[in-house]
Amino acid sequence: MEQLLGFAVPGVPYGCAYAVFAVGLVLTYQTTGVFNFGYGAQAYASAFVFAWLVDDHAWPTWAAFVCAVVVLGPGLGLVFDRFLFRRIPSTNTTAKIVTGLSLLVGIPALLPVVFGNGNLVGAPSIVFNPGTVYFHLGAGVPVNGTYLSAALFTVAMLVVLVLLLRTTHLGLEMRAAAESSRLLELEGVNARRVTATAWAVSGLMAGIAGVLLAPTEVTIQPQDYVTLMVAAIAAAACAALRSMPVAALFGVLIGVVSLTAQGYLPTSSFWYSAVLPAFPFIVLVGALLFVPGLRRLGQATDPLSSVDPPLPLPAARARGREIDRIVRTGFWALLFAFVASMLTWMPPAWETVLNQGMAYSVVFLSVTFLTGTAGQLSLAQATLAGIAAFTAGQLASHLGLDFLAGAVLGALAASLVAGLLAFASLRLRGLGLALMTLAAALLFDVAVFPAQAVSGGTGGLALESRWLPLDLLSSNGHAYFLLAFVVLVVCAGAVTLVQRGTVGRFLAAMRGSELGAAGVGVNLAWQRVLAFALSGALAGVGGTLLAIQQTVIAPGEFNYQLSLAFVVIVVTTGVGTVEGAIQAGIGLVVLEQLLQYAPQRMQGLAFVVFAIGALTYAAHPEGIVELEKRRWTGRAERALKRLRRAPAPAVTGRP
């Protein structure tokens, strides 16, 4: 008993942290209808600014608290509402997810740019002194300030929020606004103001949570907040995103059970090294599969959504014959110039970078295919790429298979995993599906990829090959370029063919409306599994290509953060077209390379740029690059007409 307590009590602060975040997620979902992936980033921002003010600028704690929590917390929430989530139609789940993700990716990358890089040490606790032991539980289990403030704060926050939501009129209005702000407006309530208040409250909670939980970590790292977020997501999912007390309970349980198990399990066992770190994700998968309330997640709740005009149709792709000829000529000229420069004068540093960009483009094609064509959101594309890369590497070094053969089998393996993932989550859609893929990505991150048998442990996996001249490919930029170029062209061609074929039309129907597609006889289950499998194969090919360039694959190479970034990046350039994926791949590496010349603190800026781009997704689902392209083709077309003085056809009349 004594021993059990000794193991369990240190789990309390972790559990409380999960609980506080889980409650925040449920609160935001219940009052705004948005599953706010950016919640962790909000908390991180407050903690970061708080520590920055206290450590670097020697502000008194209270003043820093006011500035970082009372002002910044709700402020961020209000900004999110005013400029982002308010503009998203309530039925557009994908846009909500992508927006949340770009906040999660963008904010931690932005903060060092604004405030400078520095390892910020957790600021002093405000209530109890973290180190002081206040009393003992039983005979010998010390309870220090950290535990006390965590427990106290969690309970206080829970009570306040439950009272707010369940007993006040404002709470009632908030819950109503989350279901349908229009219906609430018909009752004479200014629903925008109610929703803004809800965002401010949730921002304040995120800020308080971020600052009060900071002392439990040694330094303030964005990863900690993301990991925290995932455990919190698991707890919130167990409560079907509905009940705050249940979410809190599961949060505490996850923390306590993890640390208790950590105490009892032998450190050398598989359970300790693989299963334990994955525990929250296993809980998340379990919840997604078995909590019935989650299946309806992301389903439209607003009975008045029929008031919204339909989404704008993709603008006509048909260009005038003139423009088309110019564009085609320009395209071939550009392609030729690109190939020629890569093979002649391109400096080696840039050649490497552009090569990598092409490999990324192949992975991004998988996002284009899955999200753009089939309308399914996956947050595990980097994981799929990693599965293929590690499979290929292992087959080459252990089974004596050549790397080339391994690469093919690797792509198959990725495709298989993706298909299985889709099959397991057939009953989920929208947000549920996104969370499922995220959980899978995290599972692989902590439990599979670091394993000795998979990646060769921390040192990474060195590639070997007989037929494929790997040494040449990794050292000679030209050779790699030719390989990557061929692979990219083949993959892009394949995606285009599938998009234009029957399967593509079925998938497009599914993207438009699952119900409608089912109505005209599309087998949704099969189509979804197929879409995932194909996209898994693409991601796998891209991952292997990336691996060839690096010759050694590190276990952390294909982490879930990369997957999140992938979605955000591709959505920025244009998720609907093959060009979008290639622009995304090249754009990412070029931007990163350019930033090499910038001061060190600017390093994260590439992701910020893409995150900002992705924030326009709600307004322009075709992607901003695609949008600009269409605008400019339109302009050119008009200019050409004016040049010819051809009479413009009338554009009036009802559509």
Add this chain to the structure above:
Amino acid sequence: MIHGGNPALELDGVCAAYGPYRALFGVSFSVQEGAALALLGPNGAGKSTVARVVSGLVPASSGRIRVGGSDVTGKPAWAIARTGLSHVPEGRGVFDSLSVEENLVLSLRRRAGRRNLAASLERAYARFPLLAERRHHRVGTLSGGQQRLVSLAKVLVVPPRVLVADELSLGLAPSVVDDVYAAFADVRRSGTALVVVEQQVDRALGLASTAVVLEHGSVAYVGPPSGARGVVAQVLSRRSRPGSADRR
């Protein structure tokens, strides 16, 4: 009740569109206090759009809308609702995730005043005992007909200045439809101006003092109910002629 005088609701050349899709082309009519207007027309004629424009859910692209003589064009829905206009939308008009009582409170607290809340809740339950039984159930667990009763209870207890009811009787059992029309008569007696959108032409015309028939977003007929039957029949037959159904 004062009939005549200021119209409670007035539309003057109202046009409206859903993004690029135009739905109303210069709709004009008015309803006096305590009068009832039946808004008729085939599917897709724009009846619901008229209701939405009036309550501010869809902005009018041109034209004027006045409630009780004051101009509400371009105001947000909540501001229009506060001038005393109630819009019961097509389909579900209540919050699924809230309980019956919470739905009623949400509506009645503002319109009856905080102090009269308890009394008006009691009145609602007295009128619909079924709702009293279910007061703590989530509305999502109620049948469609019971959900309509919640909508009705809200407007019956504190009659609004203008009530726009969009197909409130759709899909209800005949006995419940009788209830609905009895309720309409009740609120009308207390001075509410009624705009009733209906598929059941005879029911609506029996209640109404004026009829408006819409076709393709324009008014095809305004006048006494007796003249509306013929127009409705005509409009419907035009629609069912082959080749003309999809024309917009």
